[in-house]
Amino acid sequence: DAGVTQSPTHLIKTRGQQVTLRCSPISGHKSVSWYQQVLGQGPQFIFQYYEKEERGRGNFPDRFSARQFPNYSSELNVNALLLGDSALYLCASSLVGLDREGKLFFGSGTQLSVL
């Protein structure tokens, strides 16, 4: 079975542009979470979606938005890119909302560089 897949793997944008990152969860998983990992730091929570509804949002500006589709795949959009948005964006899926054992299954991420 395929794991969590993310596209694209790498992306280069310039300041002020907009970007869309895509994620397909493991088959049967209904929850998708997005994390931002800046170089040298641990991942920071951005969003969680479950059954196409937003369940939680981290401390990120409104330039960041996301949605989940009927097939449970998800998109993360970032508008008006800043240099500080350069990071590895990780998508993770779980069977339901994050359960007690927290078994999130992560993809390999999208490396976004903003020039």
Added chain:
Amino acid sequence: AQKITQTQPGMFVQEKEAVTLDCTYDTSDPSYGLFWYKQPSSGEMIFLIYQGSYDQQNATEGRYSLNFQKARKSANLVISASQLGDSAMYFCAILDDYKLSFGAGTTVTVRA
């Protein structure tokens, strides 16, 4: 507020030896879960081990074990019989409502 502290930015270990990675946490919840993830250079976060706050025994998963000291709020990861493939970043995380809060990570380099 930072909930997870990993004080070791980098560690070297000889192949076949054991290594302990430190993690301390801060939470006011009586029930919580602690996790360790491995991140190789490929970028993917790989789940290693889980410890529940009410679990009576320390968690073990193959060569990974967790030294859980609840009163000290520490959850150190022990990797036994290190292998070259263990070279990676290791992150400690705590379940905070519906999300994981990660520490800054520790880089482990295994030497042959």
